[in-house]
Amino acid sequence: MHDLIREMGREIVREESPKDPGKRSRLWDARDIYEVLKNNKGSEVIESITLNMAEIESISLQPGIFERMRALKLFRCHTPESKNKLLAPQGITSMSNEFRYFRWDEYPLKSLPPSFGVEKIVEIIMPNSGVQRLWEGAQNLVNLRKVNLDGSSSLTELPDLSKASNVREVSISGCKSLCQIPPSAVSSQKLKYLNVSNCESLQSIEELPPSVVCVIASNCGSLHTVSISASNSVAEEGTIQQQQFEDITFNFSECLKLGGNARKSIMEHAYGRLKLPLAAAPTCATTAWQEDKDKYLSRWNDHRHNHPKLNVLSLGVPEWFKYVNPQSRAVTIDVAPGDCLLGFIFWVVFPAYYGSYEVDATSVTYDYCVEVSDGPSFSYHGYYSPRERIWNSKSYVWYDGQCCTDMMKVTMEENSNTSNNNSIQLVVSFKFLYNRLILSQPIEEDDDKEVEQWGVHPVYASDVRNDDKLPVNPCVSQLIYGDIIMIPYDNHAIMTMGQF
Secondary structure (H helix, E strand, O other): OHHHHHHHHHHHHHOOOOOOHHHOOEEOOHHHHHHHHHOOOOOOOOOEEEEEHHHOOOEEOOOOOOOOOOOOOEEEEEOOOOOOOEEOOOOOOOOOOOOOEEEEOOOOOOOOOOOOOOOOOOEEEOOOOOOOOOOOOEOOOOOOOEEEOOOOOOOOOOOEOOOOOOOOEEEOOOOOOOOEEOHHHOOOOOOOEEEOOOOOOOOEEEEEOOOOOEEEOOOOOOOOEEEEOOOOOHHHHOOHHHOOOOOOEEEEOOOOOOOHHHHHHHHHHHHHHHHHHHOOOOOOOOHHHHHOHHHHHHHHOOHHHOOOOOOOOEOOOOOOOOEEOOHHHEEEEEEOOOOOEEEEEEEEEEOOOOOOOOOOEEEEEEEEEEEOOOOOOEEEEEEEOOOOOOOOOEEEEEEEHHHHHHHHHHHHHHHHHOOOOOOEEEEEEEEEEEEEEEOOEEOHHHOOEEOOOEEEEEEEHHHHOOOOOOOOOOOOOOOOEOOEEOOOEOOEEEEEEEOO
16 A cells, blocks of 8 residues: 555656656656756756665766755665765755755765755765765754764764754764864764764764763774763753653773773763663652552553663773672662662673684573562562673673562562561572573583672662762772673663773
């Protein structure tokens, strides 16, 4: 039915000018587009051009090719072959002021023409282009949401986006000539996603806004400075139950020059973003909990209230972890009156692999058993995969969303059965096993091997509702940050630590 409706629409467009495609409002047929561009037959009627450049021969465009296409709103010329077919040896003198969407793979020029209209543009996508910079100065970019210049190896300067208050995504991976990302390029308080991976000359990322939830910066060997503005408090960010919590993904693998202050800033930001959704968890004092415990827990555990997913890589155990390699695999948890245990952040070390197989994936399974003073104990089985091929010894930290729900239920039930003046004491035992796979099959010597180094850190409702930064455990002497990688994972907030 969808194809039939689309064909009916296309037939209506063809009837606009049966013999002259240059006078139709929309062009999608490669032969029609080739004729219009090659012979400069564009007109003020054309609003949309969508072209797969693999379907045409190369064209040398005339400088004024877009001059008569004043109503052009959508221009999408893509190439699966990474070969531009639209050449502009004499440049381009003018473009439409009506653009909403502009995509030109392998764009051949050093910049966009000065007449390029930006006030209405929503997305600019120019992968593998020849641009050195898009334009000069600050432009009125109130509608811009996305910029993608991936693979533009000649790019030396990012555009000033200080007036682009609605930008959500900036992707410039593989821009090997880019040395810095100034604050003006990432100042939007709505920025969520930044990809600068494989920018080998990149040295600094300045003042990322607190809204950012995804930074991909792997293989940036020259990167030494990253700063993230302090996260807003829960009160400043609005009603917590009404927020949409995205996956938090930070990937700074192989950034060997990244300084300690940068690593600390990233960790503090990650911890702050973790606290935000957890602050929406119910406590035993809430009216909703008292009235309908099961319904409230079900709503909290619903996918619409998903927890953030984090990943941070470090050499050793975080200094703020409370329990590291506890004896007898068990810890004793004290929950203050009226407080709530929201689960645990887990830390494990994957040992190095010296075998001859090529590792396809590595994962860890874990069990924990909770013993309460009154009533039956219960156990839970969890699974975590960092989605990395782990060869060297690396340690990972993650937060388990299901564990959060289990812990809330236990502590709330115990609060209901205990005097308000008495704390709750839980004894929780843990066991962690790791696996390495080759082609989805386990490596025999690394199948369900027990993790020797691990730790747990309890998360309390009282902690996440405060605006404190990272907690510090004086029992752990030092935290050495290494590569920082944050990878989304189902129902888990993941902070991953490993060696560099």
